[in-house]
Amino acid sequence: MSKPLHITLITETYAPEINGVANTLSNLCEGLRLRGHRVEVIRPRQREDESRACGEDLMLCRGWPIPGYPGLQWGQSSVHKLLHRWQRDRPDVLYIATEGPLGLSALRAARRLRIAIVSGFHTNFQQYSHQYGLGVVSLLLTSYLRWFHNRSNATLVPSISQKTNLARRGFERLELLSRGVDCQLFNPCRRSNFLRENWGLEPGDIAILHVGRLAPEKNLGLLKTTFDNLVAAYPAKKFRLVIVGDGPVRAMLQQQLPDAIFCGPQRGDTLATHYASGDLFLFPSMTGTFDNVVLEALACGLGVVAYDQAAAAQHISHGHNGAVAMPGDQEGFIDAARWMLEDDETLRRVRLNARQHASRQGWAGVIETLECYLRAASETRDGTVLGV
Structure with missing residues (x-):
C-alpha cells in the first residue's frame, strides 16, 4: 500500500x-x-x-x-x-x-x-x-x-x-x-413546484435558467437576445428567465431584463433545487476553463445550450444530451436553443440523456x-x- x-x-x-x-x-x-x-x-x-x-x-x-x-x-x-x-x-x-x-x-x-x-x-x-x-x-x-x-x-x-x-x-x-459532479446533490428529484410557482410558472411553462458569475467576460448579452428570440419563435409557450448568481453587471442586467427573476448567489441544496426546477439552461460564456455549471445542469436533467468548448465539448453530444454551437456563432447558439424547444419530446429526451450521462461523472x-x-x-x- x-x-x-x-x-x-x-x-x-x-x-x-x-x-x-x-x-x-x-x-x-x-x-x-x-x-x-x-x-x-x-x-x-x-x-x-x-x-x-x-x-x-x-x-x-x-x-x-x-x-x-x-x-x-x-x-x-x-x-x-x-x-x-x-x-x-x-x-x-x-x-x-x-x-x-x-x-x-x-x-x-x-x-x-x-x-x-x-x-x-x-x-x-x-x-x-x-x-x-x-x-x-x-x-x-x-x-x-x-x-x-x-x-x-x-x-x-x-x-x-x-x-x-x-x-x-x-x-x-x-x-x-x-x-x-455530485449527482446526489444535483439531481432532478429536487425539482420544486413551489419554487416554480414563485417564479410565476404553471405546469407546462418553460423556466430558462442561467447560473454563474454576472461579469462582462461571460457574454451575458446573449441571454436577452436568445430569450427574446424564443419568445418570438414560440408565442404559444410561456417562458420565464431565471438568473442565479451575482457580480459586477447584475444591476445592468436587471435594467435590460426587467421581467427576469434574479435569485442572487445560491449554494448547496438550494442551488440544486434552483437547477432542478428549470427546464432549459443557457450558458453563453466563451472564457471558462471548464465551467462546472454545465455539468451541474446536466446532472439536474436540464436541456443545456452552450458553446462547443470546455465542459460542453467534453460532455455534450449535440442533439443527444444537449445542444452546442461553434464558439462565437451567436446565430448558431440561438438556433440550438430553438431546436431544443421545437417539440416537447425533443426536450424530454435530451433531459433524460443529460442526467444519464452526468450520473457517470463522479x-x-x-x-x-x-x-x-x-x-x-x-x-x-x-x-x-x-x-x-
Whole structure:
C-alpha cells in the first residue's frame, strides 16, 4: 500500500466563496483526505475566519480585494513565512491552484527548498483582460502565466481544448484533470413546484435558467437576445428567465431584463433545487476553463445550450444530451436553443440523456487521477522542480 502524502494546497479562493474554482478545490481536498492523505491549505483569511486560528493543516494570510470583483481577493505575498513553515514541516508536494501573489510566494519558496510542485490552470485571466479590451495586458498575462506554470513539475488543465490552447502558447508538461459532479446533490428529484410557482410558472411553462458569475467576460448579452428570440419563435409557450448568481453587471442586467427573476448567489441544496426546477439552461460564456455549471445542469436533467468548448465539448453530444454551437456563432447558439424547444419530446429526451450521462461523472475518478499526478511529482529525484 502506498504511503500517504503530505500535500499542501495554495489558493486565493476557497469555499464557502461561491465560484467554480472554490467548489472544485473543496471537492478535491475532501476527496484526498478521504483517501488518507494529509492536506494542508494555505489561503487568504475570509470574513468567516475572523476568530479562526491557524493550525497544522491551515495557514491563513491577509487578503487584498480584487477591484470590480467584491468577495474575491488576492493573497498577500508570504515567502519568508512559507519558508519557515516548510523548513519545520516539509510537505511532499504542493498543489498551487492560483497564480496571484500568494501562489507566486509558494512557487518561489518551494523552488528554494526543492519541493515538488504541481500547478492547476483554473482561470483564463488572460482571456478576461482581452474581453475588457486590454490586448497588451492579455499578452503580458499570458507571458507571466507561461513563466509561472512552466516552473512546476506538471500543470493540470480541466479540458482537452484548454490543453491544446495552452500547448500552442508554449506551456509545457500539461496534463488533463477533468471535473466531477455530485449527482446526489444535483439531481432532478429536487425539482420544486413551489419554487416554480414563485417564479410565476404553471405546469407546462418553460423556466430558462442561467447560473454563474454576472461579469462582462461571460457574454451575458446573449441571454436577452436568445430569450427574446424564443419568445418570438414560440408565442404559444410561456417562458420565464431565471438568473442565479451575482457580480459586477447584475444591476445592468436587471435594467435590460426587467421581467427576469434574479435569485442572487445560491449554494448547496438550494442551488440544486434552483437547477432542478428549470427546464432549459443557457450558458453563453466563451472564457471558462471548464465551467462546472454545465455539468451541474446536466446532472439536474436540464436541456443545456452552450458553446462547443470546455465542459460542453467534453460532455455534450449535440442533439443527444444537449445542444452546442461553434464558439462565437451567436446565430448558431440561438438556433440550438430553438431546436431544443421545437417539440416537447425533443426536450424530454435530451433531459433524460443529460442526467444519464452526468450520473457517470463522479468525483472519485478525478481525485484518483489527481493523486497519481501528485505522487509522481513527489517522487522526482531530490524533489527537483523542472522548468529552470
